[in-house]
Amino acid sequence: MIRANENYNKLQASYLFSDIAKRVETFQQNNPDTHVIRLGIGDVTRALPKAVIKGFHDGVDEMAVDATFRGYGPEQGYAFLRETIAAHDFQARGADITADEIFVSDGAKCDTGNFQELFATDIKIAIPDPVYPVYLDTNVMAGRTGEFQNGRYENIVYMDCLKENNFMPELPKEKVDLIYLCFPNNPTGATATKAQLKVWVDYARQNRALILFDAAYEAFIREDTLPRSIYEIEGAKEVAVEFRSFSKTAGFTGTRCGFTVVPKECMVFSATGEKISLHRLWHRRQSTKFNGVSYPVQRATQAVYSKEGQVQVKELIDYYLNNADIICKTIASLGLDYVGGKNSPYIWIDGQGRDSWDFFDLLLNKASVVCTPGGGFGLCGNPYIRISAFNSLENVTLAMERVRKALK
Numbered sequence: 346m347i348r349a350n351e352n353y354n355k356l357q358a359s360y361l362f363s364d365i366a367k368r369v370e371t372f373q374q375n376n377p378d379t380h381v382i383r384l385g386i387g388d389v390t391r392a393l394p395k396a397v398i399k400g401f402h403d404g405v406d407e408m409a410v411d412a413t414f415r416g417y418g419p420e421q422g423y424a425f426l427r428e429t430i431a432a433h434d435f436q437a438r439g440a441d442i443t444a445d446e447i448f449v450s451d452g453a454k455c456d457t458g459n460f461q462e463l464f465a466t467d468i469k470i471a472i473p474d475p476v477y478p479v480y481l482d483t484n485v486m487a488g489r490t491g492e493f494q495n496g497r498y499e500n501i502v503y504m505d506c507l508k509e510n511n512f513m514p515e516l517p518k519e520k521v522d523l524i525y526l527c528f529p530n531n532p533t534g535a536t537a538t539k540a541q542l543k544v545w546v547d548y549a550r551q552n553r554a555l556i557l558f559d560a561a562y563e564a565f566i567r568e569d570t571l572p573r574s575i576y577e578i579e580g581a582k583e584v585a586v587e588f589r590s591f592s593k594t595a596g597f598t599g600t601r602c603g604f605t606v607v608p609k610e611c612m613v614f615s616a617t618g619e620k621i622s623l624h625r626l627w628h629r630r631q632s633t634k635f636n637g638v639s640y641p642v643q644r645a646t647q648a649v650y651s652k653e654g655q656v657q658v659k660e661l662i663d664y665y666l667n668n669a670d671i672i673c674k675t676i677a678s679l680g681l682d683y684v685g686g687k688n689s690p691y692i693w694i695d696g697q698g699r700d701s702w703d704f705f706d707l708l709l710n711k712a713s714v715v716c717t718p719g720g721g722f723g724l725c726g727n728p729y730i731r732i733s734a735f736n737s738l739e740n741v742t743l744a745m746e747r748v749r750k751a752l753k
Contacts, residue, residue: 352488355498361478361721362386365705372709382744384672384732385715387531387690389596391664391737393645394657397595400648404641415640420632422449422604426643429650430604434589440576446608446624448631449638449646451601453561453590458483459634460557460586460605461523463626464613468522471502473514475532475722475729477559480525496724505725506533508695512684513541516548524549526575527559529566532722532731533693534685536571542578549584553614555623556581561590561603564662566688582608586623593665593690593735595649595658602638602646665690668741669734675745676732679752690734693719697728704730712747 358364365385373381393401407413421427427444435442450456458479466488472481474497481501484490491499502521504514512535514526526545528537549556558575566573575581587606591597607627612620638646648654669686676683682695696704701718708714708730717733719726734741 350486350488352486352490355485355490355493356482357493361717364721365715365717368706368709369715372713376713379713381709381713381715382736382740382747383715384734384736384741384744385717387593387733387735388598389593389661389665389735391596391661393596393600394649394654394661396648396651396654396657397645400645400651400654401641404644407644408640418637418640418643420448420635420637421445421628422447422638423640423643426647427604429647433650435574435576435606438573438577440574441582442576442606442608446606448605448607448627449643450603450605450631450635451638452592453559453588453603453605454479456588456603456605457557457559459630460588460627461487461489462630463623464523465616469500469502469520470523470525471504471514471517471521472525473506473527473530474503474724475506475719475726476525477527477531478722480557480559481723503723506530506535507725508682508684511535512693513537516544520552520554522552522554524554524556525559526556527561529562529685529689529691531559531562532691532717532719532726532729534687534689534691535693536566536568536688538570539572539578542572542575542581546575546578546581546584550580554584555611555613556585558585558587560587562593562689562691563589564594564658565666565690567666568688571688576606576608582610584611586611586627591646591649594662595646595654596661597646600642600645602642664738665734668736668738671738671741671745672732672734675749679749681752686734692732692734694730694732695728696730699728701727701730708748708751711751712744714744714747714751 427447431444502517506512512533563573575585590603607624609624611623673686686692701720705718717731719729
């Protein structure tokens, strides 16, 4: 008898963004002539930079000629891209990351979800609340949690991110083995200083723990004093894995490319305490289960780092940050508290006592604007909604006019 992985039965309802899509679909069926503005899911809306398009064309043209055709590529990614990433994103900022510590993939979501496969099922995990659902759900699927009770899973250490602590997770009171961190944060938009990250790195080193650091939104950081990578912190290479994405940085949500950094100094341990190379484990996992990102996509990604590409990518990010500023000013004018929007494309808005799904329905039904209910990110997210800056300037401006009228 073929048996199911019954850990899937522990998952709550369906995936957050699937629930949102169903509600929006129902609304549109009932209001077919209404222009719905989507500021919920973090999907970009502007075209790929011209330099990236040229990179795509160059890669496709090479595939059309026998002499330059590529078949299976290296699972870790082509050297030309990994070397470019290492030099630009890390070495230029004083972080000693080498090309062979970088693994090119089809996106940070896949890597953050898959990375937990490398660990024992009985480790103790610390996860922020609110949190990007993939971190938690993939560990539920793997059987690392107990049942779901009173809004949370058993056997998980939840790190509350509240207005009172500036939405910054605090060190767990009990010893943990695996820590998920995300800065700039999704969903709250909060950022971390070097001093704040050093506390986590020091904790991980003292407790032989590992940090999985999601830096998918690092390109939105505009304050020079804020770290763009956890490897800007001394000792982080021993205890941290970093995930990056080109989805929001360069509009690759439909193109799919990201990368994960696994330093060679980073170790995990056997049941008897013997050191095991995490780099070797991830390399083995990827070479077994992943065939690599297509050559044209990697050529297009390399173009992100060209002189023209860097200018065009900055223009893209500035465009979305301008949208975020418009959202922030509107929310402030309505007397609502918020965080984010400055070094992040997300604005985390306090509903002042409203249930987050009720707030979602209010904006959908009265303003025809789609947001994301904070309750979908965890128990601590319930009073909040997340609004995304990923849309056109015209739509964001119109959406904020509608929101102002609806909430007044």
